[in-house]
Amino acid sequence: DTHVILDGTLIPTTRIAATTIKTKGTNRGTTVHLWYSGKHRSFGGNIQFLANAEGFPLWVSxxxxxxxxxxxxxxDLGIVGALTAAAAAGLRTLADRAYHSAGIGILTPFKKAAGQPPLATDHHSYNLLHSQLRCLGERAAAMLKTRWSALRRITLCPKRIGTIVQAALVLTHHEHHGRY
Known part of the structure; x- marks a missing residue:
């Protein structure tokens, strides 16, 4: 393969009892729900995954x-270090803007900074090509979440989400008879 695709997804859950103290941002020191994703405005578990260039899931965290x-x-999961080492051997990683400045070999789209002029044409072209290649990573998450109804909403303890997603990955690989 020429590259792998790194992305994350939220697996919804109904169990939400845990809280934590916010350590960053404007509301530092306030109590927040540990399993609440402000980005998705939903409760769930964050799963990171790697997909091959065709959009087939290879690994889940x-x-x-x-x-x-x-x-x-x-x-925290050590993915960035492993992918940076893989880049030294020639395997690049495509990721979305959420991974900006992740490390060497982890390629993300160019961002337009606030108050700056629009992106240059070459940066715009790069972003277009990058998104056309990276969008197949979304297919990997969709393949798992739509094929396995157990991943649509977890009603068990959220700490079990990783094990359930890893089982779905094994079953997906078995279903495809190792073609990827």
């Missing part, structure tokens, strides 16, 4: 609380 953003989740 253990679960982290939905309040964790994708970049910090990838760093």
């Amino acid at each position: 253990p679960v982290l609380p939905g309040s964790r953003n994708d970049l910090s989740a990838a760093r």
Whole structure:
């Protein structure tokens, strides 16, 4: 393969009892729900995954609380270090804007900074090509979440989400007879 695709997804859950103290941002020091994702405005677990260039899921992470953003989740799980090492061997990683500044070899779209002029034509073209290649990573998450109804809403303890998603990945690989 020429590259892999890194992305994260939220697996919804109905169990929401855990809380934590916010350590960053404007509301620092306030109590927040650990499993609540402000981005998705929903409760769930953050799962990171890698897909091949065709959009087939290769690997899924253990679960982290939905309040964790994708970049910090990838760093804490050791994914960034492993993908940076893989880049040294020639395997690039495509990721979305959530992974901006993740590391060498993890390619993300260019961002337009506030108050700056619009992106240059070459940056705009790069972003277009990048999104056309990376969008297949969304297919990997969709393949798991739509094929396995157990992933549509977890009613067990949210800490079990990772195990359930990993089982779905194994079953998906079995279903496709190792063609990917």
